[in-house]
Amino acid sequence: MADVRHHLTLYLRLLGAQIRSQGAHRTSFILDALGSLLITAAEFAALALVLPRFGGLGGWTLGEICLLYGLAELAFVLMDILFGGFDAPNLSAHVRSGSFSTFLLRPAPLTLQVFASDFALRRIPRVLLAAAIAGYGLLHAPLAAGPETAALLTAAVLGMICFFGGLFVIGGTLTFWTVDSVEAMNVLTYGGRTLISYPMDIYSAWLRRTFTYLIPAAFLSYLPALHLLGRPLPDGLPGWAALIGPLAGPLVLAGAFAFWRVGVRHYQGTGT
Amino acid sequence: MIHVEHLRKTFTTRTGRFLSAGRRTHEAVRDVSFHIPRGEIVGYLGPNGAGKSTTVKILTGLLVPDSGAVSVGGLTPWQDRRRHVARLGAVFGQRTTLWWDLPVIESLRLLRHVYRIPQGRWQANLSTFTDLLDLGPFLHTPARALSLGQRMRADLAAALLHDPELLFLDEPTVGLDVVAKDRIRDFITHINREREVTVLLTTHDLGDVERLARRVLIIDHGQLLFDGDLARLQAAYGSQRELHVEFSEPVPDAGVPGLTLLNHEPGRATYAFTGAAADPIARVTAHAPVRDLTVREPDIEATIRRIYEGDLLRAGVR
Numbered sequence: 001m002a003d004v005r006h007h008l009t010l011y012l013r014l015l016g017a018q019i020r021s022q023g024a025h026r027t028s029f030i031l032d033a034l035g036s037l038l039i040t041a042a043e044f045a046a047l048a049l050v051l052p053r054f055g056g057l058g059g060w061t062l063g064e065i066c067l068l069y070g071l072a073e074l075a076f077v078l079m080d081i082l083f084g085g086f087d088a089p090n091l092s093a094h095v096r097s098g099s100f101s102t103f104l105l106r107p108a109p110l111t112l113q114v115f116a117s118d119f120a121l122r123r124i125p126r127v128l129l130a131a132a133i134a135g136y137g138l139l140h141a142p143l144a145a146g147p148e149t150a151a152l153l154t155a156a157v158l159g160m161i162c163f164f165g166g167l168f169v170i171g172g173t174l175t176f177w178t179v180d181s182v183e184a185m186n187v188l189t190y191g192g193r194t195l196i197s198y199p200m201d202i203y204s205a206w207l208r209r210t211f212t213y214l215i216p217a218a219f220l221s222y223l224p225a226l227h228l229l230g231r232p233l234p235d236g237l238p239g240w241a242a243l244i245g246p247l248a249g250p251l252v253l254a255g256a257f258a259f260w261r262v263g264v265r266h267y268q269g270t271g272t
Numbered sequence: 273m274i275h276v277e278h279l280r281k282t283f284t285t286r287t288g289r290f291l292s293a294g295r296r297t298h299e300a301v302r303d304v305s306f307h308i309p310r311g312e313i314v315g316y317l318g319p320n321g322a323g324k325s326t327t328v329k330i331l332t333g334l335l336v337p338d339s340g341a342v343s344v345g346g347l348t349p350w351q352d353r354r355r356h357v358a359r360l361g362a363v364f365g366q367r368t369t370l371w372w373d374l375p376v377i378e379s380l381r382l383l384r385h386v387y388r389i390p391q392g393r394w395q396a397n398l399s400t401f402t403d404l405l406d407l408g409p410f411l412h413t414p415a416r417a418l419s420l421g422q423r424m425r426a427d428l429a430a431a432l433l434h435d436p437e438l439l440f441l442d443e444p445t446v447g448l449d450v451v452a453k454d455r456i457r458d459f460i461t462h463i464n465r466e467r468e469v470t471v472l473l474t475t476h477d478l479g480d481v482e483r484l485a486r487r488v489l490i491i492d493h494g495q496l497l498f499d500g501d502l503a504r505l506q507a508a509y510g511s512q513r514e515l516h517v518e519f520s521e522p523v524p525d526a527g528v529p530g531l532t533l534l535n536h537e538p539g540r541a542t543y544a545f546t547g548a549a550a551d552p553i554a555r556v557t558a559h560a561p562v563r564d565l566t567v568r569e570p571d572i573e574a575t576i577r578r579i580y581e582g583d584l585l586r587a588g589v590r
């Protein structure tokens with residue numbers, strides 16, 4: 001127990017150091033923050049301006065789409081802030097510069113140090129924007145207010161954080177072998193995020209099925225949203241599938257960390 | 273403190289891509305064994321790619337060997353990483369352990385938490401190191417703004433705050449001026465004497481070795497070529513001493529019986545000899561009138577170069 005507390009405070013201290021370091025480059029920080037905010041804002045504005053002209057998308061209203069889009073964006077940005085150290089470009093930079101070896105030379109858990117090695121505070125404005133979009137969705141989608149809705153939506157966000165965090169960990173781990181694989185991983189990570197930002201019934205069946213059964217992205221927020229909006233689940237899936245759907249996130253994350261340990265062993269075998 | 277038995281490490285590098293891919297293996301460390309008792313400073317020498325850094329990476333737990341046994345203070349480095357690294361300090365000249373954008377003092381404070389150093393111990397060490405290494409003027413400067421010498425001093429302090437039993441130093445004086453080198457060498461001597469810290473020093477700067485280490489390990493092509501006293505190295509493999517002579521007038525024939533003539537110009541000559549200088553000097557002065565002469569000692573650099581070049585030994589006298 002004392003260990004857990006020590007590790008938690010150490011994580012926060014290292015994060016604090018990371019954040020103070022960012023303060024040393026204030027201009028680039030502000031420009032980064034503005035840039036990433038503008039991208040999300042423009043992307044969403046295009047959607048919000050076009051959608052009302054068609055009266056919705058595949059039978060989904062703007063409010064319902066905002067719910068899916070806002071929750072996915074919120075989860076992804078939070079994940080990006082938390083798991084930034086595992087993001088392939090960051091991790092491979094640490095490996096190349098030798099700071100990864102420095103982590104190994106310190107008597108603190110390796111994953112803790114990687115988690116604390118990057119904390120993109122510049123993404124905070126995007127978190128606020130995503131929360132606003134999700135908030136709009138909550139107000140305008142026909143949801144039953146109640147503990148079940150709150151619990152399932154929270155679980156969906158946590159599930160997505162774990163799921164995309166897992167993809168970051170897998171992508172970062174791959175760089176122990178090769179950096180060429182990073183692009184392929186990005187297709188999955190960023191493609192997956194875009195995919196689940198919209199109702200998945202607008203996609204062709206094979207794409208939706210791939211991202212349901214092969215890569216369990218649809219379980220995270222799409223199925224719970226269908227359930228909360230009183231719509232039937234696809235492929236005759238039972239209702240409880242929507243309730244346990246978000247668990248797919250922690251499962252993927254657990255698998256990703258197992259792979260991470262293999263990657264670290266490989267690194268210690270080759271010392272690249 | 274350090275026990276290494278029959279250590280081996282082979283690297284496999286892939287050549288080409290995809291279907292045409294082949295594999296090339298490179299034996300970085302071949303059957304290396306040595307022991308280092310507590311409190312010793314050992315110089316670990318070898319040309320680039322000889323296997324030095326592979327050995328150090330294994331000893332620090334960064335790399336897992338193919339075979340062989342390593343015990344550092346009773347622990348196997350790669351099996352018990354966190355307990356092992358808690359007891360060692362490492363300074364790698366090429367990179368820093370300090371937080372690049374933060375003032376030095378903040379890095380040192382963070383390390384207190386990383387290593388869980390008791391506040392009193394940390395404070396005492398900090399003030400000792402601040403005195404010895406003169407850290408005061410730049411404790412509040414970000415690491416990125418330090419000169420190389422300042423950064424090295426800060427890194428040394430950072431590596432020793434947690435009272436490690438063992439210190440790995442890799443090129444600790446590279447790129448520094450004479451004064452800065454001296455300060456760092458004095459500091460290493462101090463912590464070795466006062467705190468019994470065992471030091472493994474890898475360096476290309478033989479000045480470091482001559483000043484700090486009584487014992488040297490020499491590795492080349494992954495094999496240990498020499499393990500012993502610096503003095504024994506000189507005696508066994510040292511080049512011959514040289515006698516540089518300036519004659520009062522040009523000498524047509526500078527040959528002297530019993531001495532090897534290395535070089536001869538009309539007014540001067542250089543001879544090689546072994547042992548005491550009195551007899552060769554007597555012979556030369558008997559041969560022709562001498563204005564001046566100097567005896568030049570073989571330097572360790574030349575000795576080691578000769579060992580690397582393999583003209584003295586190959587498969588290793590231990």
